[in-house]
Amino acid sequence: MTKYMNLREKAVGYTRVSTNLQVERDDSLERQTARIRQAARDNGWELLGIYDDVASAVGKDSLVHRPGLGDALALAAREDAFIIVTEPTRLFRNRHFGLKTLRASGAKIYSLKDQCFLSRKKLGEAFRAGEDQAEVTRDATSKAMAKSARLSRPSKKAGEHSRVSRKIRSEEIAEQIADILELDPHFEMLKHREFAEILNARGLRSGWGRMWNAASVRDRRARAMEILHERRAADDGDDDFAKSRKSSSRSFKQHPAPKSGEIIHASMPSADAVDRNPRGRVPPDEVDSTDQAFRDNPLFGLF
Template sequence: MRPAVSYIRVSTQKQGRSGLGLEAQAAAIAAFAASEGFTVIDSFVEIETGKGADALEQRPQLAAALELAQLVNGTVVVAKLDRLTRDVHFGSGLMAGKIPFRVAAMPHADNFQLHIMLAVAEKERQDISDRTKAALQAAKARGQQLGNPDIGKLRKAEAEERATHLRSIIEPLRNLSAKRISAVLNERKVAAPRGGRWQATQVIRLLNRIALTSLQHDQRRD
């Protein structure tokens, strides 16, 4: 039996806590391993958003899975290709290495074929995005109101509430860099706005929001 390392990824903290998606991915990988003659020697689970997460330093469980696969001369197995990555540049970098990848949903695809599939998927997503933008611009040109105007207000209120809640945590860290603050928040397991791990850009937005909220509060008192 050939050694395999299982890699499972869910996109939000909520999915990670509930187990939603974890069992399905694990079952798909187990079935693939049994039918293809692999023995899963270890499994790594990542709870991370897809957007902005396609960098290895932000995916420690993937890095650990790659390290173990290299050590045992094994294969990294995922349930679906998008659980590994949706980014063709990141994916091609992974697949250019010596570690083979297999996808349970595409059992006969090798690294080269997976690379091509990533490129095709990225092109399709860009085409859909371009068509959507063109349709929205055409609708706007006709004078059609787009979206729900209350959504922006709701998101602003949520951001202000989050900033108020995190103020006591952030205030003692203000003298640190945004990158260091994000590391501290991740170490303390403070949930990021959309789940996953804190990034420096999110910390900068939070600091600006706290400063703005404080200014508005002072103006109301005056």
């Protein structure tokens, strides 16, 4: 570690923030810039410029994605100046690549955090510490993202409820389409595209709230036709029942009820017939016409 002794007068500032500010808790570019300018004024350095990047300093090709650092190193080499950073991991977080790059450029590094020029050994230690910290940060970030994904994933019960809701909504729309088909028989003969225009004109929308087209209307129209056939079959069944009731009513009217006060006379069976049939049942061949008329009356057996 070498203390600054006013051996150099020219300096080039460099600042960097990561692409993920919340994770790494980087100082803002403005704060880093302000500290570098203040140090230059306090020490009487000629500040040739300050370059910045918003990128990670971890990867082996990090210099490719940080043109600001490349420009700062090039300017320092041309002007025989040194590089000022707030702390060394602003430069690199990869020990091998960082030391190799600085050796090739020949630049000296002054750290405001350490208040001195950093030796090759100190730079290597700082870059290695930054690399380790970046690895810990990546692991923590990956775990946090995985946990967030698990928490945000809908449960099986919620998914089932959603499917049921969609099915109910789909059936409701099919019922509405069936209502429209009933309005005009010619609607059944239209092509899907033409029928979709009818639905759109009537303000009916799909389950997603979108307008209909030939593709989206196909399945719902098919289900609506099934519903329409079911309705017609139910109507036909009601007609058959009504016809049977009407026929039964006509049969009952063929035997009008007796008028008020009218007495219906019926002959009693003979004693011989009773002896032959102790339960009072008279064989059909021995029932006279008057008894037969009594039995034909619709009120027979009600009293």
